Amino acid sequence: MSKPKGASAPGTKTNSDLPELYRTMRRVRSFEERVGELFVRGQTAGSMLHLSIGEESAAAGITAAMKPQDTFTTHHRGHGIFLARGADPKRMMAEIGGKEAGYCHGKGGSMHIADMGLGHLGANAIVGGGIPAVVGAGLSARRKRNNAVSVAFFGDGATGQGVLYESMNMAALWGLPVLFACINNQYGMGTRIDQATANTALHERAIAFGLNGESVDGLDVEEVAEAARRLVDAARAGKPGFLAVSCYRFYGHARKDKSPYRDAAEEEAGRQRDPVAFARARLIERGLVKAAELDALDSEIAREMDATIDFTIAQNEPPLASMFRDVFDPSEPEPEPVRTRLNRVLATEQENG
Amino acid sequence: MAELTYRDALRKALADAMTENPDIVILGEEVGRYGGAYGVTKDLIKEFGPERVIDTPISEPSIVGAAVGAAMTGLRPVAELMYVDFLGMTMDQLANQAAKIRYMFGGQIGVPMVLRTQGGTGRSAGAQHSQSLEAYVMHTPGLRLAMPATVADAYHLLRQALERPDPVVFIEHKALYTMKEDVDLGARPPAWGKAAVRRQGKDLVIVTYSRQLHYVMDAAKALSAKGIEATVIDLRTLNPLDFDTIREHVERIGRAMVVSEGAMTAGVAAELAARISEECFDFLEEPVIRVAGEDIPISVSPALESGSVPGPQLIAEMAGRLLA
Numbered sequence: 001m002s003k004p005k006g007a008s009a010p011g012t013k014t015n016s017d018l019p020e021l022y023r024t025m026r027r028v029r030s031f032e033e034r035v036g037e038l039f040v041r042g043q044t045a046g047s048m049l050h051l052s053i054g055e056e057s058a059a060a061g062i063t064a065a066m067k068p069q070d071t072f073t074t075h076h077r078g079h080g081i082f083l084a085r086g087a088d089p090k091r092m093m094a095e096i097g098g099k100e101a102g103y104c105h106g107k108g109g110s111m112h113i114a115d116m117g118l119g120h121l122g123a124n125a126i127v128g129g130g131i132p133a134v135v136g137a138g139l140s141a142r143r144k145r146n147n148a149v150s151v152a153f154f155g156d157g158a159t160g161q162g163v164l165y166e167s168m169n170m171a172a173l174w175g176l177p178v179l180f181a182c183i184n185n186q187y188g189m190g191t192r193i194d195q196a197t198a199n200t201a202l203h204e205r206a207i208a209f210g211l212n213g214e215s216v217d218g219l220d221v222e223e224v225a226e227a228a229r230r231l232v233d234a235a236r237a238g239k240p241g242f243l244a245v246s247c248y249r250f251y252g253h254a255r256k257d258k259s260p261y262r263d264a265a266e267e268e269a270g271r272q273r274d275p276v277a278f279a280r281a282r283l284i285e286r287g288l289v290k291a292a293e294l295d296a297l298d299s300e301i302a303r304e305m306d307a308t309i310d311f312t313i314a315q316n317e318p319p320l321a322s323m324f325r326d327v328f329d330p331s332e333p334e335p336e337p338v339r340t341r342l343n344r345v346l347a348t349e350q351e352n353g
Numbered sequence: 354m355a356e357l358t359y360r361d362a363l364r365k366a367l368a369d370a371m372t373e374n375p376d377i378v379i380l381g382e383e384v385g386r387y388g389g390a391y392g393v394t395k396d397l398i399k400e401f402g403p404e405r406v407i408d409t410p411i412s413e414p415s416i417v418g419a420a421v422g423a424a425m426t427g428l429r430p431v432a433e434l435m436y437v438d439f440l441g442m443t444m445d446q447l448a449n450q451a452a453k454i455r456y457m458f459g460g461q462i463g464v465p466m467v468l469r470t471q472g473g474t475g476r477s478a479g480a481q482h483s484q485s486l487e488a489y490v491m492h493t494p495g496l497r498l499a500m501p502a503t504v505a506d507a508y509h510l511l512r513q514a515l516e517r518p519d520p521v522v523f524i525e526h527k528a529l530y531t532m533k534e535d536v537d538l539g540a541r542p543p544a545w546g547k548a549a550v551r552r553q554g555k556d557l558v559i560v561t562y563s564r565q566l567h568y569v570m571d572a573a574k575a576l577s578a579k580g581i582e583a584t585v586i587d588l589r590t591l592n593p594l595d596f597d598t599i600r601e602h603v604e605r606i607g608r609a610m611v612v613s614e615g616a617m618t619a620g621v622a623a624e625l626a627a628r629i630s631e632e633c634f635d636f637l638e639e640p641v642i643r644v645a646g647e648d649i650p651i652s653v654s655p656a657l658e659s660g661s662v663p664g665p666q667l668i669a670e671m672a673g674r675l676l677a
């Protein structure tokens with residue numbers, strides 16, 4: 001897949017993917033921090049912003065295993081996945097700000113970003129809502145023989161939705177090129193995973209349906225990337241898979257949630273499980289990249305993301321008339337505004353009167 | 354008298370009813386430890402324990418379906434759907450099960466449950482978290498439907514819903530939770546199924562419900578400054594529908610407007626306008642006007658979001674033109 005232009009990963013002379021994975025994760029972290037800042041500055045459309053800080057290894061590791069022709073859907077906490085796939089951070093953040101320049105012209109926002117160019121079939125504000133689409137994408141891939149895999153990204157909370165089990169069953173039954181990627185950040189809002197299911201070994205249920213199933217520790221992005229490659233390759237060959245990436249949601253569910261339902265010690269320990277810091281330490285430890293080079297990369301990314309904020313704030317809101325656009329195909333008439341209908345009724349009245 | 358928010362009133366209604374009736378249980382996502390996504394069930398789990406305030410997995414069809422089964426076997430469940438937008442996921446349990454069980458089974462048993470949820474625009478929550486789907490419910494025979502617009506009604510309608518023998522869908526409005534009112538909860542409430550006349554005026558009748566009541570009252574004030582006096586009817590419940598109150602005022606005044614946040618086509622406003630046109634035809638001096646939501650999804654952009662639904666200005670403008 002096409003990686004965004006700009007900073008090339010340092011130390012890429014080695015065979016290791018870690019420098020590139022680090023760079024992707026750092027960009028996600030940096031982007032999400034700026035989204036938080038944008039909210040504080042009152043420049044986001046609403047407060048329903050779900051940051052993926054702490055989950056960067058899932059985004060980087062799994063998208064690294066995908067090919068350009070592959071498609072995917074995400075959940076409501078999908079900024080990082082899309083960015084890792086190669087999204088333009090400016091158009092993403094503009095969408096989060098509800099601006100015309102955003103990927104969906106300010107109609108979708110944080111929870112409904114999509115980009116068909118990068119195979120992003122859509123983020124979703126319905127928990128589990130994007131899962132069955134990958135079964136359909138799998139059917140398309142099979143029929144069109146385009147060798148594409150489709151990946152559904154969702155949270156642990158979505159394991160409560162029946163639609164996941166229906167979809168896994170169909171994918172296994174029909175041998176579809178599909179991966180179910182569960183980002184297990186331990187919480188669905190205030191509900192810890194063990195308060196939502198009696199068997200927290202999530203991959204076991206996938207195995208029961210006849211899929212390949214694995215759980216990995218999201219602290220180590222290389223482990224995630226390796227498991228993802230195994231499962232995506234097998235899916236491409238006709239055996240669908242399920243991958244649970246275990247991580248920790250560093251902050252509240254959405255911007256206004258201060259997580260009163262978990263204690264400070266737990267959060268502290270959770271934030272120690274930082275995949276970005278872990279990868280950074282590894283790079284240095286293995287002598288793959290020098291600390292100074294990483295510092296330079298980090299500041300370059302920080303500058304890129306600062307510019308993204310400035311860009312977003314400078315953008316316009318979509319024009320009011322655009323709200324009638326894209327309900328249907330552009331070749332079809334737009335829905336008639338209430339005002340137009342009323343004008344007709346009230347104008348007749350005036351004539352009669 | 355006490356100053357309460359809409360949210361407090363709902364919480365108090367649940368707490369008071371649960372104190373009186375040990376069969377009432379609440380089940381839904383984040384209703385217990387978290388206290389509800391909008392804080393309505395805050396601390397009820399501390400007061401009534403986890404056997405009565407049940408945190409569920411994110412499994413909407415089964416939350417509603419479990420409520421149906423609990424209601425059939427002696428409990429009085431209050432199921433909570435975090436957003437009315439998830440109604441579609443639960444529609445089988447609601448429309449094919451809850452709504453039809455009494456009828457299909459020849460009157461052997463009812464399903465006395467309440468499905469609490471909230472809807473509407475106002476938080477830039479986007480297309481899947483901002484809808485007004487009351488028409489889906491109103492269109493389904495066998496379901497009752499309450500939509501409180503005031504703090505007092507938030508309390509009383511919920512208490513009354515918890516006494517009804519049949520399934521009640523109770524739709525709150527997300528933009529009203531922090532609204533405050535001085536209320537005397539000891540005062541006798543209007544009977545279940547009765548509309549409230551919120552304002553009397555001689556020139557036109559505006560029929561509405563839920564958050565739009567407040568926009569209509571603002572519009573009525575602006576109209577009054579121009580010498581136009583509106584009668585404003587707040588339906589409070591859409592099923593039962595208090596058509597007698599609507600008829601009485603429309604027949605007297607001869608002009609009617611219906612205001613709803615839901616999409617205009619085949620919506621609640623369409624039903625009300627059709628019924629007024631049919632039943633009050635001989636008394637009408639003008640066509641019945643609908644001011645309702647646009648036939649489009651709701652955008653996350655605040656400008657497009659507020660442009661998608663009626664506001665006080667549009668209501669006042671159209672009312673003024675109806676009388677011109």
Ligand SMILES: Cc1ncc(C[n+]2csc(CCOP(=O)(O)OP(=O)(O)O)c2C)c(N)n1
Pocket residue numbers: 050075076077125126127128154155156157158159185187188189249253382411413435439
């Ligand atoms: C069908 C549905 N039910 C409930 C919600 C409200 N809600 C939004 S996110 C969320 C928690 C989801 O948890 P998880 O799937 O683990 O994702 P995370 O937020 O942890 O990334 C809930 C309950 C929703 N958006 N859709």
Ligand SMILES: [Mg+2]
Pocket residue numbers: 155156157183184185186187188189
């Ligand atoms: Mg989660």
